[in-house]
Amino acid sequence: MNLRGRNKVSPEFSMSSMTDIVFLLLVFFLLTSPSITPEALDLLLPSAGGKTQTQGKVTVSISKDGVFYVDATQATEEDLETRILSVLLGKEKPTIMLRSDKDAAVSHSVRVMDIANRNKIQIVLAVKNN
Numbered sequence: 001m002n003l004r005g006r007n008k009v010s011p012e013f014s015m016s017s018m019t020d021i022v023f024l025l026l027v028f029f030l031l032t033s034p035s036i037t038p039e040a041l042d043l044l045l046p047s048a049g050g051k052t053q054t055q056g057k058v059t060v061s062i063s064k065d066g067v068f069y070v071d072a073t074q075a076t077e078e079d080l081e082t083r084i085l086s087v088l089l090g091k092e093k094p095t096i097m098l099r100s101d102k103d104a105a106v107s108h109s110v111r112v113m114d115i116a117n118r119n120k121i122q123i124v125l126a127v128k129n130n
Contacts (some may be wrong), residue, residue, distance in 0.1 A: 058084055058093020060112050064103040068112075081115045088121065099126040 060080075061069040068075045070083045088094040096116050100109045109125075116123040 003030050048073040056094045057086040057089055057097055058095070059097045059099060060084065062078070062098075062100040062104045062108045062112070066105060077111065080111070081119075084115060084121075085119065094119075094121045096121055096123045097126055098123055 050073065059069075059071055061072075063069070063072045068077060068080050070080070071087060073083075088096075096112065098109060098112050113123055115121075
């Protein structure tokens with residue numbers, strides 16, 4: 001009498017289903033990874049070791065009321081340009097550091113920028129560090 005069962009289980013393992021899953025995961029990650037950061041640019045930025053020093057500098061401050069100060073002395077809007085030019089007279093690299101109150105009108109800052117542009121003076125906008 002033959003008592004052996006007809007359903008024999010093969011001890012071999014089929015890798016075809018495992019390779020299908022790995023291939024599908026690979027395709028999924030390849031398709032979705034560029035969409036994570038499309039605007040990112042891989043740039044090598046220069047580093048700076050010390051502070052920037054400007055030799056010919058004048059500070060122009062604008063209060064929220066629109067009052068101009070040239071190096072801590074009050075100036076009117078009419079004589080602002082002459083005061084700035086007198087301080088920067090004979091300087092090697094003339095620079096204006098613009099310190100404007102956040103509630104000051106933008107037109108006051110634009111006036112100082114226009115003075116700098118007409119006289120070919122470099123301008124730096126001072127901001128508060130967070």
